[in-house]
Amino acid sequence: MNVRQVLPKDAIPSIETPTFGTTYIGDDEDDVIVVDAAPPKAYPVRILDYHEIVNDVLGVGDEAVPIAVTWCPLCGSAVVYDRRVDGEPLEFGVSGKLADDDLVMYDRETDSEWKQSLGTCIDGRHEGRQLTVRPSAVMTWQSFRDRHPDGVVLQPIENARSEAASDDDTPASVDYDDQPYAGYFDSDGFGLAAHRTRDDTRSWDRSDLEPKTVVLGLESDGEAVGFPLPWVADADGVVRETVAGTDVVVFATDGGIHAFENPGYEFEPTAGGQFRAGSTTWDGTTGEAVDGRQLPRLPARRLFAFTWQDDHGPDAFFG
Structure with missing residues (x-):
């Protein structure tokens, strides 16, 4: 596993106090990550491109379940985890590292590092521990709205700043109308080098699948x-x-x-x-x-x- 520091820690800010409403800022065909709750919740990729992690809680009281809604744009990976370890909730942030081009999360309680696509701790006190995957789905905003008319959607963060909005490693003001990974998703290449349009892109040696299938x-x-x-x-x-x-x-x-x-x-x-x-x-x-x-x-x-x-x-x- 190739782990490397790419950005400063927290240059892409996770969301710790999400708010929800019934109005969505994007388009009908935008993808949203959907979690079954009361009411059902949608987390738009348009927003997650700038934050990558939402620390949220489903339910209240003794029935409350702390979750992490995670998104790595380079890997197209949408995974929702129960963020409890040994019964204690962790709060996750963006470490600025990549492991095989995948987001490396860190928990603020122990500074342990976790590979997002696997939910496995790769360094720190919790090394070797595994987060539990929660059921979730990716669908368009229109599909969510049609199927869950009582559902709610994550709202934009006011005055947000993120490296994903910047041309360098310094966070810049976020405009959620922009889609910083649109060119990457339309390209044939994959991984960080392809996103940054460098020549040292990764190779793919199979013909039955495209790398970004x-x-x-x-x-x-x-x-x-x-x-x-x-x-x-x-x-x-x-x-x-x-x-x-x-x-x-x-x-x-x-x-x-x-x-x-x-x-x-x-x-x-x-x-x-x-x-x-x-x-x-x-x-x-x-x-x-x-x-x-x-x-x-x-x-x-x-x-x-x-x-x-x-x-x-x-x-x-x-x-």
């Missing part, structure tokens, strides 16, 4: 399986598989990819991201049936193929 990664009991979005789309939008003894179903809908525990149904695609099984129709984005039944969403990592391969090797893909 979107993958949904499932891990359980030491088994890791990545489901590339185009492969699932080519299979009529639905794949059934068993991961560490758990039957799963993976749907490709509306440009997104979603995984649920499968009670044993044979799903057949219909139209508009809907699938027929068990005498009813299911929404592949939410896992909800017309008759009110709900498939349990699985804890998953959404990320680029090159990062999944960095973490788990070239054979850790479905099929």
Whole structure:
């Protein structure tokens, strides 16, 4: 694992006191990271590009669950973690380091460092410890709004400053209308060198997948399986598989990819991201049936193929 300091610590500021509302500043096709809560919450990538980590809490009182909503733009990796270790909540910030081009987080309680895509502590008091992945989904703002009319969305940070808004390592004033990684996402290259348009870009030696193919990664009991979005789309939008003894179903809908525990149904695609099984129709984005039944969403990592391969090797893909 190649770990290097790229930016000053906290040059990209995490969010510690998030606020939510019903009005969104961006576009209908913007991606948001969605967490099931009461009400459901959306964390826009447009905002996370400038902050990368949101320290939030789901629920109140004894039922409260502290979470970290994390996003690495270079790796396209959206992962939500339970941020408790040994029952105590940690608060995460952006270390300014990269590990294999992936965000390295640090916790402010012990200054331990954590690889974002894995949720593993790579240095410090908690070295070797693993954060627990929470169920989440990536979908467009329009999909979230249509499916969760009672949902709320993360609001911009007033007077925010971030290195992502700057041409150098010094934080600058944030304009959330700008998308600092748009050129990177449109380019063929991947990793920090590609983002900074340098010549020392990384190589990719496989032809079945592009390095920035979107993958949904499932891990359980030491088994890791990545489901590339185009492969699932080519299979009529639905794949059934068993991961560490758990039957799963993976749907490709509306440009997104979603995984649920499968009670044993044979799903057949219909139209508009809907699938027929068990005498009813299911929404592949939410896992909800017309008759009110709900498939349990699985804890998953959404990320680029090159990062999944960095973490788990070239054979850790479905099929």
